[in-house]
Amino acid sequence: MEYYDHHETPLLLAAANGIIEIVQQIVHVYPQAVDYVTVNQRNVLHVAIAHRQKQVFKWIQNHRLIMTRLVTRIDALGFTALHHVGITKFYPGGYHGPALQLQHELKWYERVQSQIPPLYNMHHNKMKWTARDFFYKTLEKMLDDAKQWLKKTSESCSVVAVLVATVVFAAAYTVPGGLNTKTGSPVLLTEPIYIVFTVMDIIALATALTSVVLFLSILTSSFKMEEFLHTLPMKLSIGFQLLFFSVTSTTMAFALTIVLTMKSEEMKWTMSLLYMATFFPVTMFIIIQLPLYVELVKNIWSYRSNVFKFLPRGFLALFWKLPSKLLRYRKFV
Template sequence: MARAETTPDTMRALYKSILHGNMAEVKTQLCPAIMGDLSRPVTPRGDTILHAAISMRHESIAREILKKCKQGTVPLLSKQNAMGDTVLHEAATTNMTCLAKDLLILAPDLLDMRNKLGETALFRAAHYGKREMFELLADIFDKKELEPNQKEALDHLKRHDGTTILHITILAEFFDIALDIAHRYKVLVNDKDRRGMIGLQLLSSNPLAFKSSSNCGFFKKLIYHCVPTQDTEKKESCRRDTHESDHQPKQPSSNDFLICVQCLSMVVRKLISVPRKIYASIWRFLCLGWPVMENISKEKIKHKSALKLAHLLIPKDLSWEQSEYIEVEDRISIRKAAARAEEEEAAKKLKEKKRQLDRIDGGGTPDRSWPEELPRTPPEEGQPISLLLATSTGIVEIVEEILKLYPQAVEHVSDMGHNILHVAIQYRQLKIFRIVKSKEIAMFRLVRQLDQRGYTVLHHVGVTKFQTRGTHSGPAFHLQEELRWLKRVKRIMPPHYEMHLSKEHDETAQEFFDRTHKKLLKEAKQWLKRTSESCSTVAVLIATVAFAAAYTVPGGSDQSTGVPVLLYDYFFLIFTVMDVLSLASSLTSVVMFLSILTSPFELESFRHSLPRKLTLGFTFLFFSVAVTMLAFAATIVLIVHLKRRLTRTLIYTAAFLPVSIFAILQFPLYVASLSAVNFTRKLIRKVLPNFCLPRRFRKNPTLPIYKSQ
């Protein structure tokens, strides 16, 4: 009997059956002809039928294919697609651990096979965050003859570009697996990728993995603190204990008393855990019907896992010990470039004259006291250490932990001459700036250090290329924050450093700040003018309505006396008061916005004067809108003569709807402008003596950091 041949239609029908997970059709279509040609590619990627079944997550179909082909299984399993992936690579992207065990029994060499990127199945499991599959493959490999921490045995943990499984899990944000990898393979902790970065540096480059860098509103913060994570922590500790127990011999205890104590403590822990389990069950129920809760819970688990990983990696990172101290440190230059150029030209002429004299004397050896100076080029900027990376991204947890374990790391200087204070100021990381500022002994040195370009810490306030405007409500408030940074850094720096001229642009810090913030100043002027014009127009309209309402009182007036008919009604008094307040507050806001439009818009005025006027203008405008709607509600009650309390409540609610919408839309801008209130409070603290202020407002006198003791 002639053997039937496989046709494209036959393979296409089989592929469709696998795609839809139809086991019955797959069994009927697995004829002897197809079984003899299973290594034939069925997709453009070069996948076989077995590749396709595993990648589509149909484990039962994959097992059926393996059952049908008992002979010649090893060549089929070793078949690689166009990317070099075997069937074990495909299984590693899933959690089909039972299927992976069967594949390794049939073809043990699959564990060591690599794809074209150099990835093993273990690498692929870690990359896709499949924890069960990773633990299975890692345990199988660890049982081989080589020790798990030998470098020869760790080649399968890397791909061709030098990326290890620790690097890839950190980049993919599978921090729980990365924590397990750091425990299993300690050699990988300080292993570098092709960019020269270790695991802690990669972790320090991801601010979203930590709580300190996540921007949350009030309600999200409340939910974040209430979400339980005890179950996750318990699972992780159990896994870690299990892994450690595998490498330690068990010591049987024959003491009955100790056994009783252990049983009693276990019972107590179980009783204590009951309320926690009930609380966790309630939150799991809420997560099912409210996706926001589930997202916040996952975010909190991610933050805790990243923090645990950081605590494990930080003690093993000593990159801060290598520091570059440059010659320009503590050398202040207040001479202009022209004067320096003249001195350099005179020095060159003197050297040339000395060489000519040496030639005339018979070509003797030149005087070594006149060395020829070569132009000095600044070194290339390499990868910063983890401390500086965490400072630039604002990860407070990593910075605090590094400075807690290694307090001397605060004095590290990069190859560009930057210390932690320079980086914190460049990237506007206020929390880290305050942490460094609290270390007064180190600050005495940090504030005096100059970088390769001759920049002081105050010059770095003028560096704008690392800034983002996502947290500011407008250019004016962004400029205000920049001016605050300038003032903030001036307080900690010695006064004579303000006169220092940088090597790169021959500017003082104030001149450099003014030049780099010209564009922002222009944008702030335009934004403030547009905002003031729009708000003043609205305020004038409200004032017009309030003025007209004063002459057209609700209910009319007596024709003979001119007295309002509803004069003695309680709601008429409310209408009168609200109308007067509306007119007064709207006209006051108009005055404030007009004072902004007529101001000179100088740079220094954006620090306090203009934001304060904008705050008052917004306050009076919002108040005028609110009282105008109250006057409208009182008029409705007077005219319609509503008797029911429920109807009045609905009228007031409808009247406050525009006010509520206005408040919600303008609330971020209003909160940003409220910073002027803090300035007023500080001004009062400066003017009034301590005994006239409440205890919590009293100022504690402190010496400036730059003063020597």
């Protein structure tokens, strides 16, 4: 459905383009300007929601009197403020991958819905659609694109993770320097670098296998619209981070192997070139996948406040009470 409209007033034009300073100044000088509407009876809140102008929406949200005044208005097509979330003509884009774009749209729907009176959630427009029905209808193509992109990404990452796990698993049995024929222990066991090599190898194997599990859980999911809000993007974000750590740990383990097996003062420059060549794949991986990597890091960071919700309450209570019990025990001792 196309969203044809004209913005007759400077306030509506500023709201559509996200110029928050002009919006604030106009409302400050002439508060009655918030009642101005377009030819289709759309107010400044409708325009801000349809154009995805978060700053304008947040400013209206912080002014409860204005929000209360505008949130119950319905335009000429029977659209509530929540219906305008389904208008995707002005979607700004800028997100790496259809799955993250869909997640952004779902978050925007939830944010607007939190400000709408519950009664208006069931309001039907002139096409007999509720806001949720209209939203799902307009995002059908984005949902299909998100499914295909997420499946292909998970399959590709799973293949890489399995290859990394295979390499580091084999490296655990073909240790650098070989084994002592009498004791069966590694020859370089007393070297401090060998301990670091072992730790890197274990980290690479653990992170690679864990990422495989997460990517397989994505491939076996039902790919419902609601799952793209939290579940699937979180699995993708964590799985991609673990895959990145496994590749980095594998590269570091390879570099440590070179250090252990090629110790020589005469090969100093050769060693330096080998170190640079070792970290070249990781550097290229970061450069090529940087946009996606940044988006996924932001995605994980957005869930930081929900981490403790996944833990049992009894465990959290024990965790908080344990320090006080230790302090009491020390006093008695």
